[in-house]
Amino acid sequence: MLTKNSYIKTQPVTGYPFGRRRGFYAIVDCNSFYCSCERVFRPDLKEQPVIVLSNNDGCVISMSDEAKKLGITMTVPYFQAKPFIEKHKVETFSSNYNLYGDMSWRVMETLKTIVEEDNVEVYSVDEAFLDLKDIPHEQLYEAALQIRYTVEQWTGVAVSVGVAPTKVLSKVANRLCKKDKGVSNCVMVIDTPEKINDALCRTKVGDIWGVGHQYAEKLKRFGIDDAYQLRCMNEEWARKNLGGVTGLRLIKELKGEPVMQMEDELDEKKMIATTRMFGAPVKTIKDIKEAIATYTSRCAEKLRRQQSAASVVSIFVVPKVAPKDGERFRHGPTISAYTVLPHATSLTHELIKAAVKLVDEVYKDGSLYKKAGVTVSGLVPDESIQGNLFVPESRNNHRMLMGMIDNINFSMRDDALKFAASGTERNWKMRQELRSPRYTSRWDELCETV
DNA sequence: TCTGGGGTCCTAGGACCC
DNA sequence: TCTGGGGTCCTAGGACCC
Numbered sequence: 001m002l003t004k005n006s007y008i009k010t011q012p013v014t015g016y017p018f019g020r021r022r023g024f025y026a027i028v029d030c031n032s033f034y035c036s037c038e039r040v041f042r043p044d045l046k047e048q049p050v051i052v053l054s055n056n057d058g059c060v061i062s063m064s065d066e067a068k069k070l071g072i073t074m075t076v077p078y079f080q081a082k083p084f085i086e087k088h089k090v091e092t093f094s095s096n097y098n099l100y101g102d103m104s105w106r107v108m109e110t111l112k113t114i115v116e117e118d119n120v121e122v123y124s125v126d127e128a129f130l131d132l133k134d135i136p137h138e139q140l141y142e143a144a145l146q147i148r149y150t151v152e153q154w155t156g157v158a159v160s161v162g163v164a165p166t167k168v169l170s171k172v173a174n175r176l177c178k179k180d181k182g183v184s185n186c187v188m189v190i191d192t193p194e195k196i197n198d199a200l201c202r203t204k205v206g207d208i209w210g211v212g213h214q215y216a217e218k219l220k221r222f223g224i225d226d227a228y229q230l231r232c233m234n235e236e237w238a239r240k241n242l243g244g245v246t247g248l249r250l251i252k253e254l255k256g257e258p259v260m261q262m263e264d265e266l267d268e269k270k271m272i273a274t275t276r277m278f279g280a281p282v283k284t285i286k287d288i289k290e291a292i293a294t295y296t297s298r299c300a301e302k303l304r305r306q307q308s309a310a311s312v313v314s315i316f317v318v319p320k321v322a323p324k325d326g327e328r329f330r331h332g333p334t335i336s337a338y339t340v341l342p343h344a345t346s347l348t349h350e351l352i353k354a355a356v357k358l359v360d361e362v363y364k365d366g367s368l369y370k371k372a373g374v375t376v377s378g379l380v381p382d383e384s385i386q387g388n389l390f391v392p393e394s395r396n397n398h399r400m401l402m403g404m405i406d407n408i409n410f411s412m413r414d415d416a417l418k419f420a421a422s423g424t425e426r427n428w429k430m431r432q433e434l435r436s437p438r439y440t441s442r443w444d445e446l447c448e449t450v
Numbered sequence: 451t452c453t454g455g456g457g458t459c460c461t462a463g464g465a466c467c468c
Numbered sequence: 469t470c471t472g473g474g475g476t477c478c479t480a481g482g483a484c485c486c
Contacts, residue, residue, distance in 0.1 A: 055455065076453085124485075212483065214483065245460075271458090
């Protein structure tokens with residue numbers, strides 16, 4: 001087994017095909033992450049079709065390979081697929097973010113024992129980039145394989161590893177090896193011009209990291225179908241047609257020129273949002289205000305967790321609208337309003353007061369609403385964290401109260417303590433009927449059968 | 451009946467200044 | 469009658485990601 005030390009060899013990297021020494025990046029991506037987390041505690045579901053639903057049990061957001069094989073697709077509405085799902089005995093879960101968050105932490109910590117911590121960039125809940133600059137070229141494949149085995153063995157979560165000279169190319173490799181797990185062993189290293197070109201030819205433009213729906217269609221109109229064709233376009237063209245510097249960077253990365261570096265972990269967010277679909281459409285301003293107050297409480301908790309205070313509060317609502325002829329579904333317009341606070345704050349009641357007031361600006365009597373949200377921004381370090389000489393004592397006391405509420409809500413069930421404005425009936429609350437136990441973060445939900 | 455949630459970055463264009 | 473140009477800052481909106 002490769003140990004940590006075996007990666008940190010200082011000998012020069014040899015045999016690099018592009019002429020000068022350059023590093024490689026790996027993207028480590030958990031396979032069907034949410035489903036994998038559920039399976040860790042339900043080994044009986046191994047090789048069974050499994051899916052996980054979005055909040056509100058709205059649509060499918062994670063599928064096991066078996067579920068994919070049945071023909072279930074990403075983001076298909078649950079209510080539509082339900083008959084099919086039941087017929088094929090697909091095991092179905094509501095999302096359990098406590099569980100996934102904790103499993104994510106375990107995966108990332110494992111990666112940090114395999115390479116130096118500074119060379120791990122946690123990119124999302126289920127993905128991390130690794131800087132493999134310390135690994136000799138001829139050992140890349142072996143190292144990638146080792147990463148895959150170690151993570152699976154230590155956490156129970158299977159991952160795929162793509163390795164290439166740039167981040168974008170590593171994503172290309174990762175995607176390809178996931179497509180054919182049996183052959184690739186969930187690992188792919190593309191480290192020569194030939195391998196890179198081959199991989200690009202096998203990748204549709206829409207599957208490139210950074211090319212979304214809009215650009216994919218635009219590229220198609222230019223007659224560009226696969227990543228190799230895109231790679232051959234010149235950089236000025238990309239700047240003009242693919243969103244300025246974003247497009248330019250993309251082309252360079254496809255050509256093997258690294259322009260996206262490892263990024264420091266973003267510990268402080270620049271904005272914080274809490275938004276939800278309602279469990280059922282909502283009509284009254286009272287319900288909207290309760291929902292807004294509740295979401296604001298969440299935002300305030302998140303603010304305090306990162307020791308920030310917000311100076312801007314904005315809210316939005318989305319009315320339910322009937323689809324037009326021929327459409328099966330239509331998003332309503334987003335109606336928003338914001339306010340600049342007299343001073344930045346992380347105190348729940350101050351934020352709630354501002355947010356609820358904004359509801360009057362956006363609410364129209366007679367409309368039916370399906371979604372609402374709160375965003376706080378203009379974040380600054382929270383001056384009230386430590387008792388502060390220059391703010392009134394009452395604000396310092398409030399801060400202590402907030403700390404107590406956060407502690408109680410964290411250690412007991414969610415929302416054991418809440419503000420009256422959040423309501424008690426909560427007609428609007430989302431559905432979440434199929435959630436598994438929070439095995440790893442609640443004592444009373446520990447796994448007992450494994 | 452029922453179609454997720456939470457982020458980031460970039461650009462264009464307006465306001466303002468000298 | 470004629471009314472510049474360049475810089476900065478801010479915001480809304482668009483695009484993307486998982």
